[in-house]
Amino acid sequence: MTSEWLSKRLLELSKLDAYVKPATRDRVIKMDANENLALSPQFLNDIVSKAVSMTDLRYYPAEELEKFHDELSRYLNMNKKHIAVSNGSDQIIESLLSTLGKRGNVTIVEPTFSYFINRCKLHDIPIESVPLNEIDNSIPLSRFMNSAKKSNIVYICSPNNPTGNQFDKETMLDIVETLNDKLIIVDEAYVEFGNYSLSQFVAKYDNLIVLRTMSKAFGLAGARIGYLISHENLAEIFRTHIQSPYPINSLSLSVATSALSSSQYFLEIVQLIRQQRDNLFLILRKMQGIKPFRSDANFVFFESFDLYDSIQEELSHELISIKALGDFCEYRGCFRVTVGTEEMNDKFIDSMRKIMSKDG
Numbered sequence: 001m002t003s004e005w006l007s008k009r010l011l012e013l014s015k016l017d018a019y020v021k022p023a024t025r026d027r028v029i030k031m032d033a034n035e036n037l038a039l040s041p042q043f044l045n046d047i048v049s050k051a052v053s054m055t056d057l058r059y060y061p062a063e064e065l066e067k068f069h070d071e072l073s074r075y076l077n078m079n080k081k082h083i084a085v086s087n088g089s090d091q092i093i094e095s096l097l098s099t100l101g102k103r104g105n106v107t108i109v110e111p112t113f114s115y116f117i118n119r120c121k122l123h124d125i126p127i128e129s130v131p132l133n134e135i136d137n138s139i140p141l142s143r144f145m146n147s148a149k150k151s152n153i154v155y156i157c158s159p160n161n162p163t164g165n166q167f168d169k170e171t172m173l174d175i176v177e178t179l180n181d182k183l184i185i186v187d188e189a190y191v192e193f194g195n196y197s198l199s200q201f202v203a204k205y206d207n208l209i210v211l212r213t214m215s216k217a218f219g220l221a222g223a224r225i226g227y228l229i230s231h232e233n234l235a236e237i238f239r240t241h242i243q244s245p246y247p248i249n250s251l252s253l254s255v256a257t258s259a260l261s262s263s264q265y266f267l268e269i270v271q272l273i274r275q276q277r278d279n280l281f282l283i284l285r286k287m288q289g290i291k292p293f294r295s296d297a298n299f300v301f302f303e304s305f306d307l308y309d310s311i312q313e314e315l316s317h318e319l320i321s322i323k324a325l326g327d328f329c330e331y332r333g334c335f336r337v338t339v340g341t342e343e344m345n346d347k348f349i350d351s352m353r354k355i356m357s358k359d360g
Contacts, residue, residue, distance in 0.1 A: 016121050019114065029347060031338040032321045034161075034190070034299050036219035038269050038276075038341050044219060047262070051254035061250035068253045071260040072227065082202055082229050084238040086247050089189060089211045089226030094119055095242050096209070100183060101125050104152030109139055110329055113157045113187060134330045137163040137293055139171055148179050157187040159194045162325060162336045164295030166194040173198070176205050185209045190297035192217035192270050193277070199229045206231040216298060217270050218259050223252040273298050277339045283349055287356050299338045308333030310355050318351045 030037065055064065065085070073080035086092045097119050106120055110129035120127050128151065130144045137160065148154050154175065159166040176184050176198070184207055191197045191212065199210045210229040215221040225248055228238065259266065280300050284292040292302035304311050312324055325334035337348060 013122070017114070017118050019118055027319055029318075029320045029340070029344055031340050031344060031348060032323045032336075033221070034216060034297070034336075034338045035221050036216060036269070036273070036298065037344065038273050038339075039219040039266070043262075043265065044259075047258045048255055051251060051258050055250050055254045057250055059250070060246050061248065061253055062246070064250045064253035064257070065246070065248070068248075068257045068260075071257045075260045075263055076199060076229070078199065078229065079232075081232040082235050083227055084230075084235045084243060085225065085227040086243060087226070088215070088224040089187065089213045089228075090115055091247070092211055092226055092228050092238075093185075093187075095238070096183075096185065097123050097125060099242050101153060105150070106153045106155055107144070107148040107151040108155045109144065109157075109160070111160075111162055111331070112155070113161045116155055116157075116187070131329050132160075132163065137165045139167055139175075141171060141174070145175070145178065148175070148182060151182060153183045153185065154179060155185045155187070157189070159188075159190040159295070159297040161187075161190070161297070162299075162301050162323070162334070163293055164190075164297045164299055164301045164336075165293065166191075166196070166296035169196050169198075173201070176201065176208050180205070180207055183207055183209065185211065187211045189213045190216055192267070193274060193298045194296040202230050203232075206233065209234065214256050214259065218256070218263075218266050220252075220256060220259060223255055224248070225252055225256045273339050276342060276345055280337075280339060280345055280349070284352070287352060289356070299336050301334065301336050303331055304333040304335060306333070307355065308335075310358070311335065311352070314351055314355045314358075315348075318347070320348055320351055322348070 068085065069080045069083060072083055093116055101123060105126040107128050107130065110131050117127060128147045130140060130147050132138065133140055156167065158172060186198050188197055188210055198208065202208050202210060208230065212227050212229065214223060214225040228235065277295055277298065277300060281292050281294060284290060284300065284302055289307045290302050290304045292300055295301065315322060323336040325336060327333065339345060
């Protein structure tokens with residue numbers, strides 16, 4: 001028989017928002033999870049095959065972890081003492097909240113990455129959210145600062161998910177410098193698609209943590225590899241005391257190391273995605289009844305207002321899956337569409353034009 005306290009706690013947990021996983025791949029054109037499907041599958045398969053031939057799974061992944069640290073250090077042009085890796089950046093968020101987040105509170109912008117909010121709720125960490133300026137999705141700095149000064153931790157996703165915009169660099173540095181007694185977590189999962197990174201400032205600001213991932217630009221969502229960049233003291237404590245001894249399996253590490261050694265190819269694909277993204281935004285902007293926002297990520301966020309149900313119905317009929325977000329804050333009928341291959345993007349645009357012609 002389950003004890004009363006356990007039953008009560010399980011009931012509380014069951015009422016928390018759960019992270020909603022994207023659609024399965026079966027027959028569906030997946031444009032809902034910001035995966036990098038513009039990459040050549042054969043290129044990735046070759047990398048994986050090479051990694052398998054070089055990996056001996058009988059051993060713990062100490063050597064593979066060291067090689068990945070070295071290659072990542074070269075890619076970032078940064079001393080590896082500033083780097084700590086993990087089983088996806090989600091797991092870094094979990095580790096930070098369960099250790100540094102205890103008995104504290106958090107300030108975030110809204111909307112932001114829903115997983116972070118869910119994990120704060122799981123750990124009973126109070127959250128104060130500051131809505132973005134709806135016109136351009138910028139941070140209302142004065143209001144944000146007033147809230148953050150009362151918090152222990154500040155979390156900002158930049159480029160932001162789901163709005164896609166990268167916040168002004170000077171604004172971000174102002175936040176980091178002014179709130180020098182707060183832990184500032186900047187989630188840069190999409191930064192390769194953006195215009196700058198704050199990673200170069202971690203040596204100067206010991207309160208800054210930058211989160212990065214191999215899931216987006218490098219297309220290794222299935223390998224589950226994330227990393228943080230921070231002041232060397234914090235990174236060392238994370239590696240030696242907070243993180244588990246072997247956080248990532250040997251094969252994923254070998255694949256990621258090989259991918260980084262071919263980073264030029266991946267960055268060329270990033271440029272193609274940026275071009276397709278900008279083109280997609282311009283096409284959507286010409287459509288009546290929807291409002292797209294400029295993006296610095298590998299997706300486009302848009303409001304559809306009264307067309308929300310029509311878009312869902314038509315895309316479902318066309319077997320196209322995009323992220324349906326609905327209404328939140330001051331935004332109405334929201335969607336987030338991943339930039340895929342040119343063929344995928346064209347299919348999505350054709351479907352949107354059908355909707356416009358029916359409702360026009």
